[in-house]
Amino acid sequence: MKRKSILALLGAACMVSAQAKPQAPLKFDASKSAKSSLTMPDGRIVHYTAYTKQYFVSQVEDSTYQYLNVFVPEGATEQTPIFVRTYIGGYMESTAGYPQAADASGRALAEGYVLVIPGSRGRRSTVKQGKQTLYTGRAPKGLLDLKAAIRYLRHFDRELPGDTEKIIIDGTSAGGAMSALVGATGNHPAYAPLLKAMGAADERDDVFASVCFCPITDLEHADMAYEWLYGGTASRQALPEVQRQLTEELAAQYPAYLNSLGLARPDGRALTADNYRDYIKELLIESAQAAKDAGANIADTLGFSFSAEVAFQAPINGGVGQPPAPAGLPFAPRGMRRGAPQQGEYITGLDLEKYLNYVVTTQPLKGVPAFDSYQVDGAEASGENGLFGDARGSDANFTPWAAGKTGAKLSAELLERVRLMNPMGFIGDAQATNAPYWYLRHGARDRDTAFPIVINLAAQLRKHGRAVDFKLPWNRPHSGDYALNELFAWLKAITR
Template sequence: MTINKICITTLASAAIIGCATSVQAKNFDKLIFNPDIAKQASLTMPSGETVDYTAYEGIFYVTNVEDSVYQTLNIYVPETLRANNSTPIFLRTYIGGYMATTAKAPSASDATGRALKEGYVVCIPGSRGANSTITRDGKTVYTGTAPNGLLDLKAAIRYLRYNNDLIPGDAERIIIDGTSAGGAMSALVGSTGDRHEYDKYLKKMGAAPTSDKVFASVCYCPITDLNHADMEYEWLYGCTNTGVRHLNADQIIISNELAAECPDYINSLNLKDGNGNAITADNYKDYLKTFLIASAHKALEEGCEIPDTIGIIRYAEKPNFGGRPAAPGNSDGRGAPSFGPAGMQPRFNNNTDYVTGIDLDKYLSYVASVTPLKTPPAFDQYGVLIDTPTPETNVFGNPEGTPANFTDFSLRHRLHDNNATLSKEMVQRVFIMNPMNFISENASSVAPHWFIRHGAKDRDTSFLVPINLATKLKNSGYDVNFFLPWNRPHSGDYNLDDLFNWIDSVTK
């Protein structure tokens, strides 16, 4: 295809760098996009439709490449590109389990193929992770410890912005999409654009000297807020400990200790519902119920069968509360959340039951019966009751491959020292890996648009994690489209009609 953007010369690129020395400018010449690497390719969609595109692959996005296997990105430009200078760029990260991922090709079975079909430019970066290694001086070095995976995504975004006059698409309108740990990375990228906390790392990597902000963040089941995720998990699922979860006595002690720490954290967030009412530990579960009720009601409207045994309370006659959101303190939790996608509010008709409440303990037992729950601590278990590390303790480990605790709770239990605390270096790493630390009103670092999904039977993290993220963003004035899709397990890139209708709505 023909690139219609104005090509800039090496000399002009050096001028963009501003006050950088001539040596630095020459170094950043390595990051100038080369259109001559173009290759033609096509993708066959499930419908049988063929999408033709131009591929630019194997592009290094930093000048100081530590791991050449992962620190590259691929760019795909559809032949049907609608407008070179204004077409959004859909950036998909395939990070999962905080592991490394290579730069991949678009897939007809996920959002990358759909994005090409819709006419968007697609970028798929690789990034380092907990399992990425190189050999240095005869020794194995783990290259993907936190925050390196996040830094790689930021560097890839900077590459797109640095070459905005050369690469088709609009780098001012980057939409990042990720699932699970990738959803956490999407949340981090969306909340930390241009934050100074990352500058020293990015400079050392040789990332382009420009912005790493994004326009929108798509987060499927984000495994985030890691330093509070253990307590949130036990506070929510503790009701199942002696039932379907089958914890032993030692595990129950750990579960109870973690759960006891959660109320103070919930209260510290100062969250509010759509009516401005404070959300506290005392009424949080009623707030959670509103999201689950909305999910169940929408499922009934769409013809799903919901058994009577899982805690959903419904009437066969139209209730008289008119679909208005309930205050968090209402004991039956009826009503619907005050923000989310079109159709979230209950719509009553003659062909569906009316969901009016939920027995939360019974519903959580149902979720736990579908997929066994994680044992406590769910994320920072290393050395507490067992020595097996989790992906999260691996990613917070050291370059020698030794896992590390990232919460004071687990560190104290592993060392059997009630006075043990994390090092300052670890505290800082944990801080910059949590998007909740960067979301505030009018923060220029935060993306203006958010699409967040977490399945209504996804137990990979507590429901509190995505709900807190969505609520804090909404409270801070950002555009948030949030929902708990009914009967959906831990997964991403589903219901792509909804996703791309939303993308069209925020980009147009």
């Protein structure tokens, strides 16, 4: 089936559901406003005006989610950046909420940004049509809601303070993936008929910057990446033979995909399957070294190796500086410090397999497959299988490999929905307006998706000239909105 036909079917499906609940024309209701304040952790009080329950489409399918809340701090002008915080998790539905002092939403207000918190449909959101329950948020509807929210902000630019040329979107986990999608797919015509059917504003939906914490993205290749990285760990090797075989099959597919991307390191050297693990080690060493320099204790049991301790010890109480006493001596010669050798200042290497086994001890790995698991070797459906299900509430495989294991074949319509949910293919697409600035973080012990997923995202963006600030922060599990001083210093620099 040709792509135009697929998009027509998707648009028609949206139109049918939209026509079931006709709504008033798109509008901004200034009467839904109230003065309020937020007390920050440091005691500062931030005063703002809240404009709540502003529906961002005229054909509202799910009135519980398809609106946004806007929070305008005192002193905001037309030049004030706009910070859009989505609370999507697990590709589930997300209600338009209120600023939280402890996360980036409250910090954005305190920094003077106009804050927007949009609702969005998700894989479990439903509405009743007569006796029938319809699932309203199957892919790509959650993304469409975020795009419609961005368009709404531009449509009512005159009614609200804030610079719509400086829109920043922030999300974590599946929300981080959505942030990446919004940043990568701006104004792409593939989404246009779907947005039109919803009654979204006829405006641009590109953004200035995407902040993505631990994005669960590139779902078509996430299972391959997971087993390629973690397949050699003790927990994977202890699985029953059938599951070990699945692990090996998936892992074997990943090198060809890595090589097909044509990626490079920041210094321009080619990044291939042959040197990729070395690059992961470099990133982890860089992360651990930064933490060690800040005073963290990095245990050598994690797989790191260290330089020898510096030979010269600073004089103490007027004494002459000397190296420490060798390990095992029953006494310390005069002028030498007694005790076991200390770690050197620099991390010089990493046993990656040892480190990955450590990561697994902090949280068990996901099953096999980790993402497209539905009916593969009798496994239950994952949240991602629900994401690609239909309006009746079904689960669905979304990779040809998993579908083949169940004796099924993916439809052209489903493959198109999968494409619309992967930012990788839209980065560098001439029809898309990619965000120029990206802030990517994935914790150094986050096993919810494999390190290569976000590493590839960063490399793909750099390949196409986008400015990327990327790290694997030390000792961070699957989480977001941390190191806010660092994040907002970056935002200040790019919006200046």
